[in-house]
Amino acid sequence: MQAENDSAADPRREAILAAAAELFFSHGFAATSIDAIIERSGGSKRTIYALFGSKQGLCEALIRENSERIFGSERLDDPTLSLEESLLRFARELLRLFLRPDTAGMYRLVVAEALRVPALAESYMRIGPGRARAWLAGRLERARDELGEIDATRAANQFLGLVRSDVYYETVLGLRDPLSEAEVDTMAADAVRVFLHGVRRG
Amino acid sequence: MQAENDSAADPRREAILAAAAELFFSHGFAATSIDAIIERSGGSKRTIYALFGSKQGLCEALIRENSERIFGSERLDDPTLSLEESLLRFARELLRLFLRPDTAGMYRLVVAEALRVPALAESYMRIGPGRARAWLAGRLERARDELGEIDATRAANQFLGLVRSDVYYETVLGLRDPLSEAEVDTMAADAVRVFLHGVRRG
DNA sequence: CTCCTATGGTAATGTGCATTACCAAGTCAA
DNA sequence: TTGACTTGGTAATGCACATTACCATAGGAG
Numbered sequence: 001m002q003a004e005n006d007s008a009a010d011p012r013r014e015a016i017l018a019a020a021a022e023l024f025f026s027h028g029f030a031a032t033s034i035d036a037i038i039e040r041s042g043g044s045k046r047t048i049y050a051l052f053g054s055k056q057g058l059c060e061a062l063i064r065e066n067s068e069r070i071f072g073s074e075r076l077d078d079p080t081l082s083l084e085e086s087l088l089r090f091a092r093e094l095l096r097l098f099l100r101p102d103t104a105g106m107y108r109l110v111v112a113e114a115l116r117v118p119a120l121a122e123s124y125m126r127i128g129p130g131r132a133r134a135w136l137a138g139r140l141e142r143a144r145d146e147l148g149e150i151d152a153t154r155a156a157n158q159f160l161g162l163v164r165s166d167v168y169y170e171t172v173l174g175l176r177d178p179l180s181e182a183e184v185d186t187m188a189a190d191a192v193r194v195f196l197h198g199v200r201r202g
Numbered sequence: 203m204q205a206e207n208d209s210a211a212d213p214r215r216e217a218i219l220a221a222a223a224e225l226f227f228s229h230g231f232a233a234t235s236i237d238a239i240i241e242r243s244g245g246s247k248r249t250i251y252a253l254f255g256s257k258q259g260l261c262e263a264l265i266r267e268n269s270e271r272i273f274g275s276e277r278l279d280d281p282t283l284s285l286e287e288s289l290l291r292f293a294r295e296l297l298r299l300f301l302r303p304d305t306a307g308m309y310r311l312v313v314a315e316a317l318r319v320p321a322l323a324e325s326y327m328r329i330g331p332g333r334a335r336a337w338l339a340g341r342l343e344r345a346r347d348e349l350g351e352i353d354a355t356r357a358a359n360q361f362l363g364l365v366r367s368d369v370y371y372e373t374v375l376g377l378r379d380p381l382s383e384a385e386v387d388t389m390a391a392d393a394v395r396v397f398l399h400g401v402r403r404g
Numbered sequence: 405c406t407c408c409t410a411t412g413g414t415a416a417t418g419t420g421c422a423t424t425a426c427c428a429a430g431t432c433a434a
Numbered sequence: 435t436t437g438a439c440t441t442g443g444t445a446a447t448g449c450a451c452a453t454t455a456c457c458a459t460a461g462g463a464g
Contacts (some may be wrong), residue, residue: 012441026317027317028314028317028318029232029319030233031232031318033420033421033422034421034422034423035282035421035422037456042334042443043442044441044442044443045422045423045442045444046425046440046441046442046443047440047441047442048425049422049423049424049443050440054423055421055422055423056424062394072223087332089372102356106314107313108313108314110375111309111310111313111314112230112310112313112314113372114223114375114376115228115310115376116230117228118230118376121375121377122377124375125372125375125377127367128450129371136382144292145423149437153374156368157367157368157369158364158367158392158393158396160367160368160371161363161365161366161367161368161370162360162363162364163363164363165359165360165362165363166331166335166358166359167364168360168363169328169331169358169362172313172314172316173312173316173323173326173327174316174317174320175323175324175327176297176322179207190356190360192398192401194360194397194400194401195396195400196400197399197400197402197403198395198396198397198398198399198400198403199396199399199400200399200403201399201400201403214411235450235451235452236451236452236453237452239449244412245411245412246411246414246451247412247413247452247454248410248411248412248413248414248415248454249410249411249412250453251452251453252410252411255451256453256454257453363409
């Protein structure tokens with residue numbers, strides 16, 4: 001009936017979410033005031049409470065919709081590619097994605113609120129990283145002839161860890177500058193190489 | 203002169219830090235009040251302000267000293283072991299450590315405060331995970347005859363990611379129950395196997 | 405004993421901020 | 435045009451809590 005695209009359906013809503021994203025992601029939940037959000041988005045507090053119910057509700061909506069927006073862009077389906085090429089593209093995409101400031105910012109936010117609002121962490125995982133992992137596990141499953149009898153889920157977990165390595169850790173803690181494209185390529189290639197050799201021989 | 207052990211030197215100080223740890227780690231910085239800490243530790247607010255200056259100061263001291271306590275227990279030096287056995291023990295130790303609730307709780311705290319107080323993330327990394335990584339890089343460096351000409355730092359990063367895999371991610375988000383000892387062993391063994399085969403052939 | 409500093413207990417103090425209330429426009433349908 | 439409804443703007447309201455002040459007491463030094 002009315003669902004539409006969910007984006008740009010209501011410009012006021014979008015403006016508020018955009019302002020909230022900027023502030024929540026860079027300052028955290030507690031340190032961001034409703035007034036600061038309004039000051040940046042225009043409009044009135046009344047609107048925020050009409051649309052989201054509370055500050056917490058706004059935060060939840062933000063995380064839910066931004067997970068969609070950030071992680072929804074993965075275009076992973078390409079059945080013609082070799083396993084190696086497939087993993088390579090996936091790794092590069094993943095690194096670029098994870099190292100974007102808004103992705104890291106959202107992760108910080110989810111981590112900080114994880115214990116207070118468990119459902120939020122769950123939906124973040126389901127909409128975001130979990131989707132990538134599910135795709136990866138499926139792709140590895142389909143490569144049994146090349147990889148032998150492996151536990152696809154466990155292998156997917158390992159691959160994700162290998163790609164993130166310690167770099168994501170440092171990025172989240174704000175200890176590292178963004179990677180250059182060349183570094184992304186090198187890291188992705190290294191991860192794929194170690195993974196494929198390691199798993200094939202394992 | 204007076205330094206002593208730094209622990210039990212001042213029972214009042216220790217009591218406050220212990221209570222603060224419990225509350226900060228499980229509820230986060232903002233959601234923990236000074237009154238709640240005092241209620242749990244006994245004593246008076248005056249003492250907190252005398253010892254730590256402010257709530258922020260208490261939090262910083264907590265993270266600094268707990269990094270020491272949590273990560274300081276690694277006993278990694280054992281020059282008689284083979285590379286594989288060495289990595290295996292390291293991986294197991296790391297998994298057990300990372301999956302302890304207090305370790306995950308402290309990570310959440312550091313992540314949440316990372317942008318507000320960058321020095322805190324830096325010292326956490328230096329005292330904690332960075333130390334393990336440095337040891338690992340050194341160990342890999344000493345295994346050049348077995349591994350060939352590798353970039354030890356990059357390999358260490360990969361190994362750490364491989365060990366943590368996605369499990370740490372989920373633990374931090376509160377989406378996973380603690381691992382059993384058997385699971386720890388299996389995961390450690392898998393990680394080492396993939397890593398060694400992958401790097402040797404790389 | 406006596407002063408002095410530190411401590412526990414408790415009561416201010418002040419502030420920041422989420423949430424609500426109110427009012428003056430605007431908007432849209434009939 | 436009118437009237438129900440929504441929105442912007444701004445000013446309450448109320449609360450939670452960090453920080454400080456005050457007081458009574460206890461132990462340590464002289």
